[in-house]
Amino acid sequence: MSEAKSTSVITVASTKKFDIGELFLEGRAFLALVVIIAVFSFLSPNYFTVSNFLIMASHVAIYGLLAIGMLLVVLNGGIDLSVGSVLGLSGIVAGYLMKGIELKSFGVILFEPVWVVALLTCLAGAVLGGVNGVLIAYLRVPAFVATLGVMYVARGVALLITNGLTFNSLGGRPELGNTGFDWLGFNRILNVPIGVIVLALLAVLVGLLLSRTAFGRWLYASGGNMRAAELSGVPVKRVQIAVYALSGVCAAIAGLVLSSQLTSAGPTAGTTYELTAIAAVVVGGAALTGGRGTVRGTMLGAFVIGFLSDGLVIIGVSSYWQTVFTGAVIVLAVLLNSIQYRGARK
Amino acid sequence: MAAKIKSANKANDAADLVVLEARNVSKSFGNIHALKAVNFAVLKGKVTTLFGENGAGKSTLMKILSGIIQPSGGEILLDGAAVTFSSSTNARNRGISIIHQELSLAQNLSVRDNIFMGREIVKFGQVDFAEEERQARALMIELQQDIDPLTKVEDLRLGQQQIVEIARSLSVNSRILIMDEPTSALSATEVELLFRVVEGLKAKGVSIVYISHHLEEALQITDYAVVLRDGAMTAYAPRGDIDLEWIVRNMVGENFDLGSPPNGYEMGKVALAIEDLTVPSKGGSAFNVVDHLSLSVRAGEIVCIYGLMGAGRTEMMECVAGRLKPSGGRVLLEGQDVAGLRIAERITSGLSLVPEDRQRDGLVQTMSVGQNLSLASIRTFVKNLFVSNADEVSLIERSIKQVHIKTSGSRAAIGSLSGGNQQKVVIGKMMATNPKVLLLDEPSRGIDVGAKGEVFKLLAEGAKRGLAVIYSTSEVGECFSVAHRIVVLRRGRISAEFTANTTKEAIMAASGESNAA
Numbered sequence: 001m002s003e004a005k006s007t008s009v010i011t012v013a014s015t016k017k018f019d020i021g022e023l024f025l026e027g028r029a030f031l032a033l034v035v036i037i038a039v040f041s042f043l044s045p046n047y048f049t050v051s052n053f054l055i056m057a058s059h060v061a062i063y064g065l066l067a068i069g070m071l072l073v074v075l076n077g078g079i080d081l082s083v084g085s086v087l088g089l090s091g092i093v094a095g096y097l098m099k100g101i102e103l104k105s106f107g108v109i110l111f112e113p114v115w116v117v118a119l120l121t122c123l124a125g126a127v128l129g130g131v132n133g134v135l136i137a138y139l140r141v142p143a144f145v146a147t148l149g150v151m152y153v154a155r156g157v158a159l160l161i162t163n164g165l166t167f168n169s170l171g172g173r174p175e176l177g178n179t180g181f182d183w184l185g186f187n188r189i190l191n192v193p194i195g196v197i198v199l200a201l202l203a204v205l206v207g208l209l210l211s212r213t214a215f216g217r218w219l220y221a222s223g224g225n226m227r228a229a230e231l232s233g234v235p236v237k238r239v240q241i242a243v244y245a246l247s248g249v250c251a252a253i254a255g256l257v258l259s260s261q262l263t264s265a266g267p268t269a270g271t272t273y274e275l276t277a278i279a280a281v282v283v284g285g286a287a288l289t290g291g292r293g294t295v296r297g298t299m300l301g302a303f304v305i306g307f308l309s310d311g312l313v314i315i316g317v318s319s320y321w322q323t324v325f326t327g328a329v330i331v332l333a334v335l336l337n338s339i340q341y342r343g344a345r346k
Numbered sequence: 347m348a349a350k351i352k353s354a355n356k357a358n359d360a361a362d363l364v365v366l367e368a369r370n371v372s373k374s375f376g377n378i379h380a381l382k383a384v385n386f387a388v389l390k391g392k393v394t395t396l397f398g399e400n401g402a403g404k405s406t407l408m409k410i411l412s413g414i415i416q417p418s419g420g421e422i423l424l425d426g427a428a429v430t431f432s433s434s435t436n437a438r439n440r441g442i443s444i445i446h447q448e449l450s451l452a453q454n455l456s457v458r459d460n461i462f463m464g465r466e467i468v469k470f471g472q473v474d475f476a477e478e479e480r481q482a483r484a485l486m487i488e489l490q491q492d493i494d495p496l497t498k499v500e501d502l503r504l505g506q507q508q509i510v511e512i513a514r515s516l517s518v519n520s521r522i523l524i525m526d527e528p529t530s531a532l533s534a535t536e537v538e539l540l541f542r543v544v545e546g547l548k549a550k551g552v553s554i555v556y557i558s559h560h561l562e563e564a565l566q567i568t569d570y571a572v573v574l575r576d577g578a579m580t581a582y583a584p585r586g587d588i589d590l591e592w593i594v595r596n597m598v599g600e601n602f603d604l605g606s607p608p609n610g611y612e613m614g615k616v617a618l619a620i621e622d623l624t625v626p627s628k629g630g631s632a633f634n635v636v637d638h639l640s641l642s643v644r645a646g647e648i649v650c651i652y653g654l655m656g657a658g659r660t661e662m663m664e665c666v667a668g669r670l671k672p673s674g675g676r677v678l679l680e681g682q683d684v685a686g687l688r689i690a691e692r693i694t695s696g697l698s699l700v701p702e703d704r705q706r707d708g709l710v711q712t713m714s715v716g717q718n719l720s721l722a723s724i725r726t727f728v729k730n731l732f733v734s735n736a737d738e739v740s741l742i743e744r745s746i747k748q749v750h751i752k753t754s755g756s757r758a759a760i761g762s763l764s765g766g767n768q769q770k771v772v773i774g775k776m777m778a779t780n781p782k783v784l785l786l787d788e789p790s791r792g793i794d795v796g797a798k799g800e801v802f803k804l805l806a807e808g809a810k811r812g813l814a815v816i817y818s819t820s821e822v823g824e825c826f827s828v829a830h831r832i833v834v835l836r837r838g839r840i841s842a843e844f845t846a847n848t849t850k851e852a853i854m855a856a857s858g859e860s861n862a863a
């Protein structure tokens with residue numbers, strides 16, 4: 001129709017485009033991690049050892065699992081304050097199930113195999129997360145308020161179930177066929193703690209979910225502009241519920257790993273962990289306004305925070321100072337974030 | 347030729363005083379050269395109109411003149427003296443204000459608060475809300491709009507929001523007023539009013555820069571016309587020397603005809619039937635924005651809907667698409683009632699909507715051009731759980747070519763596109779869903795004549811293959827180039843129906859427009 005028109009259309013194959021700015025910002029959390037490792041290795045000879053890294057990694061696993069779930073929620077433009085409590089309650093649920101369910105009418109006590117316990121615990125996490133999702137998507141309760149409520153309720157229920165006490169020795173008994181609960185927390189494959197492997201697996205799975213599936217695209221779209229996404233045929237409500245349910249599952253997995261590491265489950269486990277998870281997500285470059293963030297970034301964020309706090313413990317800094325340092329690192333990261341987005345808009 | 351233009355631009359009648367001038371201004375975004383050594387002058391008490399294709403650099407130049415972005419080269423002269431504007435506030439304090447192409451209102455604030463945002467009237471250390479309200483009310487009366495200054499902006503229609511944006515820049519009392527597509531969502535009556543306001547400002551010595559893709563309309567108030575093309579100025583002339591054809595020739599490089607409605611084929615069965623549809627007004631008050639409306643469109647037919655602001659076009663379309671709930675009546679897609687279907691299901695069964703407000707309803711600002719284009723059809727290229735990359739890339743590239751999106755690549759940020767090109771992305775996205783019925787709500791908002799022609803051609807080709815199209819516009823002229831049938835909406839009802847061989851005047855009279863432009 002028009003020769004002149006088509007010449008004004010430029011389509012450059014952009015796949016090859018190399019953006020130095022982007023690389024720097026992507027690598028920002030990575031840079032922080034390298035700096036942290038370098039500084040602590042310098043300060044303490046015990047820091048830069050394989051065994052120490054593996055120990056630290058198994059600590060990171062807990063936060064990392066929570067942070068992956070939190071990332072999904074944050075990408076959707078929400079927040080999930082309940083993950084710490086859900087983690088605690090999940091441990092209690094697992095402990096309760098391990099102790100056996102007494103069926104009074106039959107006069108027997110039912111001991112489930114460990115995999116059933118794990119599955120039921122994850123299910124409990126999904127249900128709790130689902131409650132968040134329904135409150136937010138259908139009843140239009142703001143995410144902050146809904147998850148704050150569930151945070152209190154879950155913690156309260158955990159305390160009620162145990163009457164404030166802790167389930168100890170969850171090792172199970174061979175004659176009952178329910179041993180192996182400590183497998184998650186203690187065993188190692190090729191010397192790598194199972195918890196870390198679980199984290200890696202989940203990170204890869206969620207990474208694929210975000211980058212390669214339609215669901216991932218829907219999530220980014222509805223976090224970026226809910227109205228536009230809905231008009232483009234994105235099932236925004238279902239995405240929202242799914243995201244909170246997944247966050248609940250992540251918290252339940254973290255709860256299992258933690259109580260397995262400790263072979264005990266306390267009702268107050270995971271208190272304030274939600275804040276650490278949010279910090280990891282933010283340090284990893286995700287925007288709390290939704291639509292921006294990656295699993296890789298979040299993992300780096302989790303390692304930055306984990307390695308920092310363990311490093312401070314190793315070199316013997318007082319726990320008060322640890323808190324101060326952690327806070328400073330978080331603010332620094334967010335500061336860099338706002339520079340990133342201001343730059344991107346121009 | 348360039349030298350001639352330059353001298354022409356400067357050596358005007360002695361009476362024409364240059365108040366603001368850009369000299370050799372260039373601007374690059376990475377390796378995109380949006381402006382290449384542009385010279386541009388704003389004359390005192392005159393309307394200088396800037397024409398150019400989408401992405402020609404018009405908005406970029408205006409953002410530089412109003413201090414929103416800084417030029418990469420060249421200088422700006424205000425009253426003959428070189429200046430740098432550190433920010434838009436800085437430029438505003440020196441008497442330059444701008445109406446943005448993409449509205450810049452705070453949705454959660456009231457009309458009053460938006461108008462006075464950043465320059466609140468303060469009395470005894472407190473904001474004088476009463477005085478602000480009084481002034482806001484006076485502005486609305488001047489613009490003859492029935493908008494309460496205390497309504498929240500998010501409750502206003504797009505056209506009304508545009509009025510607020512205009513009111514805000516008028517309230518500044520600046521001596522240079524830049525208007526970047528101020529009328530894209532307005533219908534003829536409001537445009538007429540705005541032009542009257544502009545005449546008044548001119549008489550007071552205010553200089554105006556005007557940008558619009560409604561060429562005929564823009565010619566009405568033009569004193570001097572400037573054409574930008576690919577970031578360079580290609581033509582300059584006073585109003586007396588030019589006509590529509592001159593503009594189009596300089597903009598696109600050829601004569602351009604928007605074509606005529608497709609013909610030479612049989613229309614199919616009724617694809618979309620709207621029966622007795624009623625949509626209540628948002629506030630829950632007694633009247634209906636869509637009032638017992640019935641309309642059916644056959645496969646292969648293109649129906650144009652014309653109406654004033656608030657006639658119910660948007661609400662009708664949003665209701666058909668599933669965004670709004672009707673309070674009565676039904677919608678049949680190929681004979682099937684769509685009542686129970688969600689938006690997503692309607693899209694998969696072949697009913698797509700190109701929404702009116704691209705920023706709010708059309709685009710996901712955090713995603714790239716490519717991801718926006720494929721968003722609505724992403725379901726269709728899922729293979730074994732994963733999205734097929736190859737399918738997606740080929741769809742994106744096809745869309746970019748089809749609707750002529752000017753972009754540095756599919757991975758570019760959506761915000762880096764010019765306004766018109768963003769609009770093309772929204773159109774391309776919904777076209778890619780392979781609809782049977784396509785609803786387009788003011789799709790030509792902000793796109794240039796060439797692109798409009800391409801979109802019309804796409805619609806015509808689609809129609810020949812059996813696509814049913816409902817197309818709404820507030821530019822009457824467009825109806826004749828594409829529509830088989832023209833339906834005029836007035837207060838939620840159909841007030842008249844025409845075939846393509848009617849006159850503008852008849853259509854406008856039926857819409858309730860008093861003065862035929």
Ligand SMILES: Nc1ncnc2c1ncn2[C@@H]1O[C@H](COP(=O)(O)OP(=O)(O)OP(=O)(O)O)[C@@H](O)[C@H]1O
Pocket residue numbers: 345346375378379380398399400401402403404405406407447752753761762763764765766767792794
């Ligand atoms: N922030 C940015 N980053 C990268 N490129 C940009 C940016 N802003 C504008 N551009 C590019 O500069 C060019 C000119 O854009 P501009 O918005 O000035 O066009 P325009 O003439 O106003 O078009 P329209 O009629 O569509 O509004 C376009 O190619 C656009 O992609």
Ligand SMILES: [Mg+2]
Pocket residue numbers: 404405406447526764765766
């Ligand atoms: Mg523009």
